[in-house]
Amino acid sequence: MTPDMDSLTHYVRTDDVLMGSPQLAPWRPVVGITPQLIDAELVTLSMMQAMLIADR
Template identity: 65%
Template sequence: MKIDDPLSDSPQLASWRPEVGIVPLLSDAELVTSAMRQATLGFTSESRWLRHARSHLRSLFAYLSKHLG
């Protein structure tokens, strides 16, 4: 996927995270991809976006399938 290729090719571009602590549920690539989809599809409401994603994009985002009812 072109959106997350720069992060894969150059891990130093990713935000620093401590080695211990809360583990993120979404990877940086999933978060960027989700935000890009939300913006390009014109969703300005976070709750409407999440309802749409839950209904139409569960297979693309593992976190959505596990955590959205």
């Protein structure tokens, strides 16, 4: 798989998991700044970063 397809695959899987189990989503305060990323994007970016660090 290409890196772009890998990212897309992680995003889709994460989105599916978070839709089915919303309690797994990152905690967000009730008030404050409106998020610019949805939870699936945030979790996917975190996973990708962890995988890049692990590859070193």
